[in-house]
Amino acid sequence: xxxxxxxxxxxxxxxxxxxxxxxxxxxxxxxxxxxxxxxxxxxxxxxxxxxxxxxxxxxxxxxxxxxxxxxxxxxxxxxxxxxxxxxxxxxxxxxxxxxxxxxxxxxxxxxxxxxxxxxxxxxxxxxxxxxxxxxxxxxxxxxxxxxxxxxxxxxxxxxxxxxxxxxxxxxxxxxxxxxxxxxxxxxxxxxxxxxxxxxxxxxxxxxxxxxxxxxxxxxxxxxxxxxxxxxxxxxxxxxxxxxxxxxxxxxxxxxxxxxxxxxxxxxxxxxxxxxxxxxxxxxxxxxxxxxxxxxxxxxxxxxxxxxxx
Amino acid sequence: xxxxxxxxxxxxxxxxxxxxxxxxxxxxxxxxxxxxxxxxxxxxxxxxxxxxxxxxxxxxxxxxxxxxxxxxxxxxxxxxxxxxxxxxxxxxxxxxxxxxxxxxxxxxxxxxxxxxxxxxxxxxxxxxxxxxxxxxxxxxxxxxxxxxxxxxxxxxxxxxxxxxxxxxxxxxxxxxxxxxxxxxxxxxxxxxxxxxxxxxxxxxxxxxxxxxxxxxxxxxxxxxxxxxxxxxxxxxxxxxxxxxxxxxxxxxxxxxxxxxxxxxxxxxxxxxxxxxxxxxxxxxxxxxxxxxxxxxxxxxxxxxxxxxxxxxxxxxxxxxxxxxxxxxxxxxxxxxxxxxxxxxxxxxxxxxx
Numbered sequence: 001x002x003x004x005x006x007x008x009x010x011x012x013x014x015x016x017x018x019x020x021x022x023x024x025x026x027x028x029x030x031x032x033x034x035x036x037x038x039x040x041x042x043x044x045x046x047x048x049x050x051x052x053x054x055x056x057x058x059x060x061x062x063x064x065x066x067x068x069x070x071x072x073x074x075x076x077x078x079x080x081x082x083x084x085x086x087x088x089x090x091x092x093x094x095x096x097x098x099x100x101x102x103x104x105x106x107x108x109x110x111x112x113x114x115x116x117x118x119x120x121x122x123x124x125x126x127x128x129x130x131x132x133x134x135x136x137x138x139x140x141x142x143x144x145x146x147x148x149x150x151x152x153x154x155x156x157x158x159x160x161x162x163x164x165x166x167x168x169x170x171x172x173x174x175x176x177x178x179x180x181x182x183x184x185x186x187x188x189x190x191x192x193x194x195x196x197x198x199x200x201x202x203x204x205x206x207x208x209x210x211x212x213x214x215x216x217x218x219x220x221x222x223x224x225x226x227x228x229x230x231x232x233x234x235x236x237x238x239x240x241x242x243x244x245x246x247x248x249x250x251x252x253x254x255x256x257x258x259x260x261x262x263x264x265x266x267x268x269x270x271x272x273x274x275x276x277x278x279x280x281x282x283x284x285x286x287x288x289x290x291x292x293x294x295x296x297x298x299x300x301x302x303x304x305x306x307x308x309x
Numbered sequence: 310x311x312x313x314x315x316x317x318x319x320x321x322x323x324x325x326x327x328x329x330x331x332x333x334x335x336x337x338x339x340x341x342x343x344x345x346x347x348x349x350x351x352x353x354x355x356x357x358x359x360x361x362x363x364x365x366x367x368x369x370x371x372x373x374x375x376x377x378x379x380x381x382x383x384x385x386x387x388x389x390x391x392x393x394x395x396x397x398x399x400x401x402x403x404x405x406x407x408x409x410x411x412x413x414x415x416x417x418x419x420x421x422x423x424x425x426x427x428x429x430x431x432x433x434x435x436x437x438x439x440x441x442x443x444x445x446x447x448x449x450x451x452x453x454x455x456x457x458x459x460x461x462x463x464x465x466x467x468x469x470x471x472x473x474x475x476x477x478x479x480x481x482x483x484x485x486x487x488x489x490x491x492x493x494x495x496x497x498x499x500x501x502x503x504x505x506x507x508x509x510x511x512x513x514x515x516x517x518x519x520x521x522x523x524x525x526x527x528x529x530x531x532x533x534x535x536x537x538x539x540x541x542x543x544x545x546x547x548x549x550x551x552x553x554x555x556x557x558x559x560x561x562x563x564x565x566x567x568x569x570x571x572x573x574x575x576x577x578x579x580x581x582x583x584x585x586x587x588x589x590x591x592x593x594x595x596x597x598x599x600x601x602x603x604x605x606x607x608x609x610x611x612x613x614x615x616x617x618x619x620x621x622x623x624x625x626x627x628x629x630x631x632x633x634x635x636x637x638x639x640x641x642x643x644x645x646x647x648x649x650x651x652x653x654x655x656x657x658x659x660x661x662x
Contacts, residue, residue, distance in 0.1 A: 187340050188373035190360040192387040193438060202390075206377040 041259035049253035059256035075240040082162035083220040086170040094174035153235040170215040177211025321485040324495035365442040366435035374419040381415040405433040516659045530571040552617030557654040575624040577653040591651035
C-alpha cells in the first residue's frame with residue numbers, strides 16, 4: 001500500500017525539488033571551488049605553480065612574514081576607514097532620500113553608476129586626480145596653487161575611490177530602513193527635551209540598527225577583498241590582501257599561500273556575516289522572550305482572579 | 310482670531326478632519342511654524358523657541374513611543390536627557406507609572422502593549438517633565454469605543470490630579486463635550502466659536518457649529534417680527550421649507566427682514582400619533598408621515614416627511630422610555646405630529662459660507 005503524504009510533507013518535498021537546480025549550481029561553482037581553495041592551502045607549493053600532493057602548514061607559516069603582516073594591517077585600516085566613510089556619508093543621504101519627494105529619481109541616480117564598468121569608473125578617477133588632472137588644473141587656474149598636487153597613487157586616493165565605489169551599497173540598505181522609520185519619533189524626542197542631534201543619536205540610530213549593520217557588511221566585505229582599486233590608484237605602499245593573492249597566483253606562483261590568504265578573507269567575512277545574523281537573532285529572541293513572559297504573567301493573573309472568586 | 314487658554318483649563322479644539330486643529334497644536338508644540346500670527350505663553354512670544362525649549366509636552370495621535378526602549382525607559386527618557394541622577398529618575402518614573410496604572414508592565418517593550426496601555430505610557434512620558442501645558446493630539450482616536458469612554462474618564466481624573474492646562478485636539482464632539490471646560494470649534498482653519506460645552510451645544514453661533522455638534526434640523530428663514538417676551542425676544546420667522554411661520558425665542562433682538570437659519574435639535578422635537586395636547590401657546594406643530602424609522606437601542610430616530618408642498622424632512626429622536634403618555638408605538642408610514650416649543654428652537658447666522 002502506498003503511503004499517503006500529508007499536504008505539509010508534500011509541500012516540503014516540492015520545496016526540496018524546486019531548490020535542486022540551484023543546489024547543483026552552487027555545489028559545482030561555489031562549494032567545490034571553495035573546497036579546492038581549502039585543500040590547496042594545506043598542500044606544498046609546486047615549483048612552477050600548482051601544488052604537490054603533500055600535507056603541510058607551510059602556507060600558513062609564511063603568512064606570519066612581517067611584510068605580509070604590514071599588508072594585513074594596512075588592509076584592515078583602509079577597509080575600516082573606507083567603510084566608516086561610506087556609512088557616514090550614506091546616513092544623511094538615506095535620510096534625505098527617505099524625506100524627499102523624488103525618491104524614485106534619486107534611487108535611479110544611485111543605481112546608474114552600476115551600468116558602467118567599474119574599471120572605467122576607476123580610470124575616470126585617475127583622470128580627475130592625476131597631476132595634470134581635473135582637480136589640479138582647476139586649482140591652478142584659480143591661482144590657488146602653482147604646481148600640481150600629488151593627489152593620486154597614495155593610500156588617501158585608495159580610500160577615496162573605495163568610498164566612491166561602495167557608497168551605493170551603504171546607501172541602499174540605510175535608505176530602506178530609514179524610509180520605514182517613523183519620523184514622528186523624532187518630533188516626540190524633541191518635544192521631550194532632546195536637541196536635534198540627541199534625537200537622531202538616541203532615537204533614530206537604535207531604530208535603524210539593522211540598516212547600519214547591513215550597510216557595514218555590504219561595504220566592509222567587498223572593500224576588504226578589494227584588488228583593482230589599490231592596484232590602479234594606490235602607490236607602492238598601498239598593497240592590500242587582494243593584491244597579494246593575485247601576485248601569489250600569477251607572479252610568485254605560490255598557490256598554497258594565495259589559498260591561505262583567501263581563507264583569511266573568507267574567514268573574516270564569515271565572522272562579519274555571523275555577527276550580523278547573531279544580532280538579528282538575539283533581537284528576535286528578546287522580543288519572543290518578553291512576549292512569552294507577558295503571556296505567562298497574564299495567565300497567572302487570570303488564575304489569581306478566578307482563584308479569588 | 311485670537312484664542313486665550315487659561316491656566317489649568319481643559320481646553321478642546323474641535324473640528325472635522327483637515328480643519329487645522331492638529332496644525333494649530335503642532336504650532337503650539339513648536340513642530341510647525343506659522344506664516345503669521347503669534348503664540349504667547351505667560352505673555353511671552355514662544356515662536357522663536359525650539360520644541361525642546363518650550364514648557365509643553367505632547368501626547369501624539371500615534372503615541373510615538375520609542376520602540377527600542379521598554380516602558381520604563383520610555384518614561385525615563387526625558388529625565389535621562391536632563392541628566393537627573395539615577396535614584397531620582399527611578400523614584401519619579403515609578404511614581405508616574407503608578408499614576409497611569411502600568412506598574413506590572415514596566416519591563417515590556419511598546420510592541421507588547423495594548424492600545425490603551427501605549428496611550429498611558431505616552432501620557433506618563435509627556436507628564437514626567439512636569440510641563441505646564443499638556444498637548445493631546447486625538448489621543449483616543451485609535452482605540453475602540455468602549456475603551457475610549459474609560460480612558461476619557463481617566464484623562465479627566467488625571468487632569469484634576471495634575472492640575473495643569475490640557476489642550477485637547479479631537480474630531481469627536483462627544484469626547485469634547487464630556488471632558489472640556491471650554492471648546493473652540495474650528496472649520497477650514499478658522500475658529501468659529503469658543504465656549505463651554507453647554508454654550509456650544511445650546512447656543513451655536515453659526516450654522517456649521519449647529520450642524521457639526523450633535524444633530525439638527527436646519528432651514529433657511531426670514532425674520533417677520535420681533536417683540537420682547539419675558540427676558541428674551543419672541544421672534545416670528547417665515548420658514549418656507551416648513552410651510553409657514555415659526556415662533557422662536559432669542560436673547561438678541563433681530564432686525565425684521567434679516568435672513569437667518571432656523572434650527573431645532575431632533576431630541577427637542579416631540580413625535581406623537583395624535584395632535585399634541587399642551588398648554589404652551591407657542592408650540593409649533595406639523596403633521597407628517599414617518600418616512601423612515603431607525604432603531605438604535607436606547608432611542609429611535611424618525612425621519613418625518615411633512616405634509617406640505619416642500620415635503621421637507623424633520624429628524625426626531627425618541628427615547629425608549631415607558632411614559633404613560635407615549636401613546637401607541639410609531640412605525641413606518643404612520644401619520645404623526647411633530648412639535649416643539651418656541652424656546653427649543655434657535656436662529657443661527659450662516660456665516661460659514
